[in-house]
Amino acid sequence: MKIAVGLSGGVDSTMAAYLLKKQGHSVVGVTMSLWDGTIPLEDHGQSGCFGPGEARELEKTAEVAKRLGIDYEVIPLAEQYKRNVLDYFREEYRAGRTPNPCVKCNQKMKFGFLIDCAHKLLDFDTFATGHYAQVSDNGRLLRKAVDSTKDQTYFLSRLKREQLSRVIFPLGNLTKKEVKTLAAESGFEDIAAQHESQDFIECEDYAVLFDKDDIKPGDIVDLNGKVLGHHNGIIYYTIGQRKGLGIGGLKEPLFVVKIDPHKNQVILGTKADLYSKSLKAHDVNRLLLDDHVNEGRAMAKIRHGKTLAPATFKIEGDNLYVAFDEPQMSVTPGQIVVLYQDDAVLASGIIDDHFT
Numbered sequence: 001m002k003i004a005v006g007l008s009g010g011v012d013s014t015m016a017a018y019l020l021k022k023q024g025h026s027v028v029g030v031t032m033s034l035w036d037g038t039i040p041l042e043d044h045g046q047s048g049c050f051g052p053g054e055a056r057e058l059e060k061t062a063e064v065a066k067r068l069g070i071d072y073e074v075i076p077l078a079e080q081y082k083r084n085v086l087d088y089f090r091e092e093y094r095a096g097r098t099p100n101p102c103v104k105c106n107q108k109m110k111f112g113f114l115i116d117c118a119h120k121l122l123d124f125d126t127f128a129t130g131h132y133a134q135v136s137d138n139g140r141l142l143r144k145a146v147d148s149t150k151d152q153t154y155f156l157s158r159l160k161r162e163q164l165s166r167v168i169f170p171l172g173n174l175t176k177k178e179v180k181t182l183a184a185e186s187g188f189e190d191i192a193a194q195h196e197s198q199d200f201i202e203c204e205d206y207a208v209l210f211d212k213d214d215i216k217p218g219d220i221v222d223l224n225g226k227v228l229g230h231h232n233g234i235i236y237y238t239i240g241q242r243k244g245l246g247i248g249g250l251k252e253p254l255f256v257v258k259i260d261p262h263k264n265q266v267i268l269g270t271k272a273d274l275y276s277k278s279l280k281a282h283d284v285n286r287l288l289l290d291d292h293v294n295e296g297r298a299m300a301k302i303r304h305g306k307t308l309a310p311a312t313f314k315i316e317g318d319n320l321y322v323a324f325d326e327p328q329m330s331v332t333p334g335q336i337v338v339l340y341q342d343d344a345v346l347a348s349g350i351i352d353d354h355f356t
Contacts, residue, residue: 001025001026001124001125001126002025002026002028002123002124002125003020003025003026003027003028003124003125003126003127003128003168004027004028004029004030004115004118004122004124004126004127004128005017005020005027005028005029005030005070005127005128005129006029006030006031006110006114006127006128006129006130007029007030007031007061007064007065007072008031008057008061008130009057009060009061009063009064009191010130010191010194010196011130011179011180011183011188011191011192011194011196012130012131012132012171012179013129013130014064014068014130014183014188014191015130015170015171015179015182015183015186015188016128016129016130016169016170016171017029017065017068017070017128018068018182018183018186018188019170019171019182020128020170021068021069021070026124027068027070028070028071028072028073028122028124029061029064029065029068029070029071029072029073030072030073030074030075030114030118030122031058031061031072031073031074031075032074032075032077032081032109032110032113032114033054033058033074033075033076033077033078034049034050034054034077034078034081035050035051035052035054035055035078036078036079036082037052038082039208039209040208041201041202041203041208043202044202046199046202046203047195047199047202048199048200048201048202048203049105049199049200049201050081050086050200050201050202051201051202051203052202053202058074062074064191067187067188073118073121073122075113075114075117075118075121077109077113077114077117080108080109080113081105081109084104084108084109084113085101085104085105085108085109086209088101088104089101089104089206089209090209090210090214092334093206093210093214093234093235094214094235094261095261095334096234096259096260096261096333097259097332097333097334098238098239098332098333098334098335099334100155100334100335100336101200102155102200103154103155103157103158103336104158106155106156106158106159107158107159107163110129111127111159111163111164111167112163114127115127115166126166126167126168127166127167127168128167128168128169128170129167129169130169130170130171131152131155131156131169131171131172132145132147132150132151132152132169132171132172132176133145133151133152133153133156133169133172134146134169134172134173135164135167135168135169135172138161138165139159139160139161139162139163139164139165139166139167139287140161140164140287140288141287141288141344142156142157142159142164142287142288142344142345143172143343143344143345144340144343144344145169145171145172145173146172146173146174146175147174147175147176149176150175150176153338153345154301154303154304154336154338155304156345157285157287157336157338157345157348158285158336158348159285160285161286161287164287180192206235207233207235207236210235214233214235215232215233215235216233216264217230217231217232217233218230218231218233218234218263218264218265218266219231219263219264219265219266220245220246220247220265220266220267220268221265221266221267221268222254222267222268222269223257223267223268223269223273228247228254228268229245229246229247231266234259234261234264234265234266237256237259237266238256238259238332239256239257239258239259239274239330239331239332239333240255240256240274240329240330240332241255241256242254242255242256245268247268252270253270253271254268254269254270255268255269255270255271255273255274256268257269257273257274271329273356274329274330275327275328275329275356276324276327276328276329276331276354276355276356277323277324277327277355277356278321278322278323278324278354278355279302279321279322279331279337279351279352279353279354279355280319280320280321280351280352280353280354280355281319281320281321281322281337281349281350281351281352282318282319282320282349282350282352283318283349283350284315284318284319284320284347284348284349285347285348285349286346286347287344287345287346287347287348288341288344288345288346288347289339289346289347294314294315294316295312295313295314295315296312296313297310297311297312297313298310298311298312298313298339298340298341298346299311299339299340299341300313300322300324300337300338300339300340301337301338301340302328302330302331302332302335302336302337302351303330303332303335303336308340309324309325309326309328310324310325310326311323311324311325311339312325313339315347319349320337320347320349322337322339327356331351331354332351333351333352333353333354334350334351335350335351336348336349336350336351337349337350337351
């Protein structure tokens with residue numbers, strides 16, 4: 001087949017391309033260009049998906065493509081990224097929710113605009129990435145990777161069946177250790193050894209993405225409305241946060257349990273107040289779950305890295321209701337809830353609210 005591989009210059013995408021080429025496929029590398037300089041970020045050499053260091057990262061990725069012996073194209077998508085990821089990120093924080101930009105980027109950018117725009121320049125049959133996941137049954141079956149510690153199905157759970165039907169994940173049946181060993185044996189020791197963590201933007205402070213009017217001081221209160229202190233803007237807080245609250249003299253630790261954008265308040269409670277028995281989500285995305293099935297049992301995940309929790313679910317219209325067998329900590333509006341059956345993704349939704 002003719003396969004376009006989403007290259008980042010990291011070991012995973014490099015080895016995905018290497019394996020596909022070794023299997024005899026015609027491979028071309030593609031990368032998104034997202035940075036246009038419209039947001040005031042300084043280049044401190046930090047790695048990130050969005051920032052002034054992009055030119056340096058693209059140069060590294062082009063060198064990887066050269067070493068692989070494949071053609072390489074950079075697809076300019078800065079305007080689409082601003083509209084679909086950055087605007088979403090700002091809107092969610094303004095509304096007192098905690099967004100997941102990586103999930104949105106996968107849904108709209110990597111498996112959306114990148115593929116569509118690449119097709120206008122290149123002739124290829126399918127698209128591949130270095131994600132740790134497995135897909136089959138024409139996109140209906142999204143399964144966990146063999147390496148459970150690296151599984152990325154949570155971040156891919158918002159993809160539609162038609163999106164998944166046109167992609168492959170060559171690393172889904174390999175462990176991270178096996179991928180690094182393969183890289184070392186194939187002459188890519190330097191890439192296998194490089195630091196891999198990559199931030200959303202090349203900056204520690206997300207405030208640079210917001211207008212001054214979005215960041216307004218307000219009160220930090222307890223569940224009874226008593227003022228405990230003051231904050232410099234709700235964008236700096238998320239559910240479950242304990243550090244950086246600036247509240248002293250407490251009898252017991254307090255955590256952020258709710259954010260009220262209408263009153264511009266950050267609400268604190270005890271650790272016990274963080275636990276929820278159920279949640280409501282919207283924008284249900286069905287994968288393995290048949291269209292006529294609207295209730296049942298599943299294992300639920302409310303954030304990446306979180307242990308799966310047994311639960312009962314019910315779908316009414318576009319709303320998903322999940323009731324946990326045991327209360328779960330820090331259910332966060334704006335994040336994604338993913339339902340699993342064994343190792344397959346049933347469906348997902350965007351969390352709206354949680355209930356004790």
